[in-house]
Amino acid sequence: MLNIALFGPPGAGKGTQSQLIIEKYNLVYISTGDLLRQEIAEETELGNRVKDIIRRGELVSDEIMVELIEKKIVSSNDSNGILFDGFPRTFVQAYILDGLLLKLNTSLSCMLSLEVPNEELLQRLLERGKISGRSDDTEDVIRHRLVEYESKTLPVKEYYRERNLYYPIDGVGPIPEIFERLNAQIELSLQKEWFNLVLSGSPGSGKGTQGKLLARKFNLYYISTGALLRKEVLNRTEVGLKVQEKMAQGELVPDEVVIPLIEQEMKRHEDVNGFIFKGFPRTILQAYILDGLLRRLNMRVSCVVEMEVPTLDLIRRLDKRGRSEKARPYDQSTEMIIRRLEEYETKTKPSLEVYRKQGKLLEMDATGSREEVIDRLSAAVASVMKKKR
Secondary structure, three states, rough: OOEEEEOOOOOOHHHEEEEHHHHOOEEEEOOOOOOOOHHHOOOHHHHHHHHHHHHHHOOOOOOHHHHHHHHHHHHOOOOOEEEEEEOOOOHHHHHHHHHHHHHHOOOOOOOEEEEEHHHHHHHHHHHHHHHHHHOOOHHHHHHHHHHHHHHHHHHHHHHHHHHHOEEEEEOOOOOHHHHHHHHHHHHHHHHHHOEEEEEEEEEOOOOOHHHHHHHHOOEEEEEEEHHHHHHHOOOOOOOHHHHHHHOOOOOOOOOOHHHHHHHHHHHHOOOOOEEEEEOOOOOOHHHHHHHHHHHHHOOOOOEEEEEEOOHHHHHHHHHHHOOOOOOOOOOOOHHHHHHHHHHHHHHHHHHHHHHHHHHOOOEEEOOOOHHEEEEEEHHHHHHHHHHOO
């Protein structure tokens, strides 16, 4: 999804530019003031609560604002994202918005701030005052509002600047030129969207083969936790010596060993469009760990594909591999093969429910030739990528 926070002082032209942006990108427009007025006009239960608060001269709480925003987002699920006009206004609301978007399985793409010199804003607002007759469009009042805007929004700008999401946009010039500047930055933000795919499936389902093919096709970096660990074992590192026996038995390696290896590998390959994770997560706890790891890097899981193959076919594949040069130590006995398949069913498969509830799980038929499977997977991944964009 494309989620934008559009900022700008009074007179910067947010209203005009908002309309152009939402029309081009099919976004839901969220202005907290508009939402409050709509609820009051429709005399909803929430609107009546808000009316009473305003009548008493009190500020509408963040809890109510979040309730309004969530209601609007949920009722507009046919859009490509959201444009927030003037929200969040405080750094507390910035944290709240992050949490709300996380709950809705998305995140903020960028914070665009229309930058206009105060003297230019003053002239614009004074002209507007002559036309509208608004009593608050006087020079003293306008200057006070501009100072107040700057002091209140500075912490919010810093919040997003630290997350590399804040982009100042020159707001001076003809409307089409300003829109082109905004549009150019939005397109860059879209290009920076990471696509992170978890490739899951029973041992023998072909995750390794298909993961590498998908990585090349979509400029993603393929991360196999098994391959990372085998490299440690081969190099006889401290980590390798610690996990060698567990790996030989096909057992799970402790999370505290795997997590640093994955994080280091990701940081070494930041020039790609995203990552394919094979062999991780393998438990519900690891699903939560991966979410936390990605969130630290301002990313999230985009899609999870479970490659489905009948059990008898899996046993045949693993038995065949066990008699080849690609054999793993845990492929070389029927008992260990069956134990690994059972472990997938009891430990890994339940972890996929985390992603099913988030609407991110795709179950794919992984039978057939390598070419047939990659064609099905590629079409599914391309479709998800298109929706994410």
